[in-house]
Amino acid sequence: MKKLFDKMYNTATKLLNKNKDLVEKFDHSLVVSVLACKSEKLYIGMNIAWWHSVCAESTAVSNAYQAGEREFKYLMAVKLKNGTNEFYIIPPCGICREMFSELDMSMLQVILKQDEKYYTKSINELLPEY
Numbered sequence: 001m002k003k004l005f006d007k008m009y010n011t012a013t014k015l016l017n018k019n020k021d022l023v024e025k026f027d028h029s030l031v032v033s034v035l036a037c038k039s040e041k042l043y044i045g046m047n048i049a050w051w052h053s054v055c056a057e058s059t060a061v062s063n064a065y066q067a068g069e070r071e072f073k074y075l076m077a078v079k080l081k082n083g084t085n086e087f088y089i090i091p092p093c094g095i096c097r098e099m100f101s102e103l104d105m106s107m108l109q110v111i112l113k114q115d116e117k118y119y120t121k122s123i124n125e126l127l128p129e130y
């Protein structure tokens with residue numbers, strides 16, 4: 001899976017770099033989510049960093065559904081922190097965790113990273129006893 005996860009990470013960081021001007025313009029961090037479907041296609045979502053904006057994860061899921069996807073495998077969210085050139089793989093917020101559950105995306109694995117190694121968490125692990 002490392003090859004796919006690296007591809008997802010590189011897709012996210014490429015888009016974040018391309019839109020770095022938005023970080024400075026809106027003085028906020030920027031998040032890109034990459035969703036890998038069973039079809040092996042990747043769908044991208046970006047949060048434009050406005051307090052009431054839609055999460056990057058929601059946008060990626062919406063884009064995938066619009067394209068006819070119904071089976072989701074992996075999701076990765078990468079943040080470009082304001083004032084830095086550093087990227088962080090971040091877990092989805094509570095609202096997104098609930099969205100995954102409500103949309104019956106129970107097979108989805110969220111990709112996280114610690115000590116330079118990827119690991120995954122299921123939706124049930126991220127939203128226990130729901």
Ligand SMILES: [Zn+2]
Pocket residue numbers: 055056057092093094095096097
């Ligand atoms: Zn969210």
